[in-house]
């Protein structure tokens with residue numbers, strides 16, 4: 001039995017047994033709460049704080065739903081209305097909120113490493129979960145992506161995946177690669193414009209393929225990434241039509257992938273830039289399934305870090 005996690009800040013170096021245990025628990029949660037129609041009381045009396053310094057639709061809402069379905073109290077901290085806007089330092093905000101007796105902080109921040117900083121400064125007994133930090137990690141997205149893949153392709157040793165788009169700025173790509181490698185994926189290809197690709201040394205075990213037609217050939221899953229314009233200098237922004245032409249996923253390109261290839265995207269989508277609507281809304285799309293799985297994965301992670 002792998003050790004219980006006290007915090008979740010990254011999937012880097014996470015053993016496959018821990019990942020599998022969290023995915024199994026997510027499935028148990030889905031069964032136990034009858035796909036969300038029944039509430040559980042595993043976290044009754046516990047308090048979860050959503051502390052999002054960057055915008056979010058999926059992650060923040062699903063953490064809230066997950067906590068509520070487990071019977072916890074949830075505080076959605078509104079940064080815009082908080083004393084952060086008066087210049088209060090992050091750690092003063094942390095200690096102020098801790099004084100109100102929290103059990104878990106779910107944090108999203110534009111600066112990579114912030115969740116680990118919070119772990120170092122948090123009171124003993126307060127768990128920290130990373131909901132996305134800079135371009136570094138988005139561990140619960142990585143887990144929900146693995147759950148979505150595992151439901152359709154249970155044998156990771158046979159799995160060929162391509163991750164395409166703005167890999168350089170993508171915390172999702174980093175967490176997906178950590179999890180895919182831990183689970184023994186057969187082949188992980190990365191594809192995107194040269195200016196949006198990371199150093200190869202940052203992604204050991206992955207193959208960089210420049211041409212998307214070649215990169216997608218025969219894969220079992222394609223994970224498309226959003227162009228993260230908010231993390232780019234305006235001079236780095238690619239021409240959107242040219243980008244779609246070279247790196248967009250449409251039905252013609254999808255036909256080059258393996259039979260029944262899973263189409264995934266963490267969202268939000270830039271339709272017509274990295275993915276065509278015919279694919280995003282098509283029969284092979286698993287995008288909304290990813291969203292649904294996110295709630296159960298986050299229920300599993302909340303129970304894990306709170307020892308339930």
Ligand code: CP
Pocket residue numbers: 055056057058059060132141266267268
């Ligand atoms: N996938 C993801 O993190 O989406 P949100 O930014 O909407 O949370």
